[in-house]
Amino acid sequence: MMAFNLAFRNLLGAGLRTWLNVIVLSFSFVIIIWTKGLLEGWDRQARNDMIKWEIGGGQYWHASYDPYDPFTLSDSHGAIPGELAAIANDTSVVPVLIAQGTIFPAGRMQSVLIKGIPPEQKLLALPTEKLVSVDNDIPAIIGSTMAENTKLGEGDYVTLRWRDRNGTFDATEIRISGIFETTVPTVDMGQVWIPIEKLHEMMLLPGEATLIIAGEMSGGIAVNEKWVFKDHRTLLADIEQIIKAKSSMGMIIWAILLMLAMLAVFDSQVFSIFRRQKEIGTYVALGMTRGEVVKLFTIEGAMNSVLAAVVGAVYGIPLLTLQAVNGIAIPVKSSDYGIAMAEKLYPVYSLGLIAGTVFIVMLVTTIVSYWPSRKIARLNPTEALRGRMQ
Numbered sequence: 001m002m003a004f005n006l007a008f009r010n011l012l013g014a015g016l017r018t019w020l021n022v023i024v025l026s027f028s029f030v031i032i033i034w035t036k037g038l039l040e041g042w043d044r045q046a047r048n049d050m051i052k053w054e055i056g057g058g059q060y061w062h063a064s065y066d067p068y069d070p071f072t073l074s075d076s077h078g079a080i081p082g083e084l085a086a087i088a089n090d091t092s093v094v095p096v097l098i099a100q101g102t103i104f105p106a107g108r109m110q111s112v113l114i115k116g117i118p119p120e121q122k123l124l125a126l127p128t129e130k131l132v133s134v135d136n137d138i139p140a141i142i143g144s145t146m147a148e149n150t151k152l153g154e155g156d157y158v159t160l161r162w163r164d165r166n167g168t169f170d171a172t173e174i175r176i177s178g179i180f181e182t183t184v185p186t187v188d189m190g191q192v193w194i195p196i197e198k199l200h201e202m203m204l205l206p207g208e209a210t211l212i213i214a215g216e217m218s219g220g221i222a223v224n225e226k227w228v229f230k231d232h233r234t235l236l237a238d239i240e241q242i243i244k245a246k247s248s249m250g251m252i253i254w255a256i257l258l259m260l261a262m263l264a265v266f267d268s269q270v271f272s273i274f275r276r277q278k279e280i281g282t283y284v285a286l287g288m289t290r291g292e293v294v295k296l297f298t299i300e301g302a303m304n305s306v307l308a309a310v311v312g313a314v315y316g317i318p319l320l321t322l323q324a325v326n327g328i329a330i331p332v333k334s335s336d337y338g339i340a341m342a343e344k345l346y347p348v349y350s351l352g353l354i355a356g357t358v359f360i361v362m363l364v365t366t367i368v369s370y371w372p373s374r375k376i377a378r379l380n381p382t383e384a385l386r387g388r389m390q
Helices: 002-013 016-055 082-088 144-150 196-203 237-275 277-285 290-326 351-378 381-385
Strands: 059-062 093-103 110-117 139-143 157-163 169-180 191-195 211-214 227-230
Touching: 016 237, 016 290, 016 351, 093 196, 110 157, 110 196, 139 144, 144 169, 191 196, 237 290, 237 351, 277 290, 290 351
Parallel strands: 110 191, 139 169
Antiparallel strands: 059 211, 059 227, 093 110, 093 157, 093 211, 139 191, 157 169
16 A cells, blocks of 8 residues: 555656656547447447347248349249248238339439338338228339439339339339338439339239348248348448448557557656656555565556546546547448448447556556566665666
């Protein structure tokens, strides 16, 4: 306890030099916690939005379906398996039929994915209740990004062309019955959602689907070999890899910040040992062992991180709490990135994140403080009292 009290008084006695080290270290604490919290918040938001808008409790894919290969769409469809057909009527599973098509807004041609979905479904956040046919027309809903790119508005009619199962081209007009806002571009960009029964008629594929979205209770039911169940781990792999890549880039910034802070602590320790030679010699002459003197200087250097944690908490807690509550506005739409990202990101600061960051910084600071302090173990007390150290 005496060593801690003495180290604390020596640290405060160093004045400006101590506070400069503390401020630099506190910046490292706050920035590391902020960047990690931002990535964690983005990860949670992206996962929740994709589950809410697109993947539900998981998906059954037709064995031939590959979302990255449009040439598979003509063959990737099949009858809903009996194990799921029984519960499809109560909307705990949602069949989706996907086909390629072309729309002609304002005389322009644009390729789209036509997605048929039951209007009565409640599993996804898509406003499919707007897919109710009026006068036997074909209603369609599109995302806001799609509407902006095509200059289509609610109530507009646009020509849709497609190719049925026999390879015959056909065309009709569809009515834009609704435009929805979403942070998930994979249900928005280049996609037109229509009632699945209408798409069955258009494609000559009655009762068939390309994928089946499952609810929490229906996911993982064993079906025939033509259908493959994809869980959250598989469906969210892309966003997880992006977050992991961003985390790796962030680690470079954290390492630079830590190195700058540790360099300041290291220089401070070297300067302190050089300037306080007589003090060190006096400690030894008064009966302190060399190990105890090394321990004293190590504690003194490590306490920089303790003070930094306190100072960082003074301005970091209000700042990070404000951002966690109000969010951080993202100036670019998620569609420009092609990934799920809200207009505002809400950082998440867990207790494990804060405690882990504090522990790592304190551990590294202690090691850096001990390194130059080892020189004290080789000192000659007589030379030290004269102000000379080897």
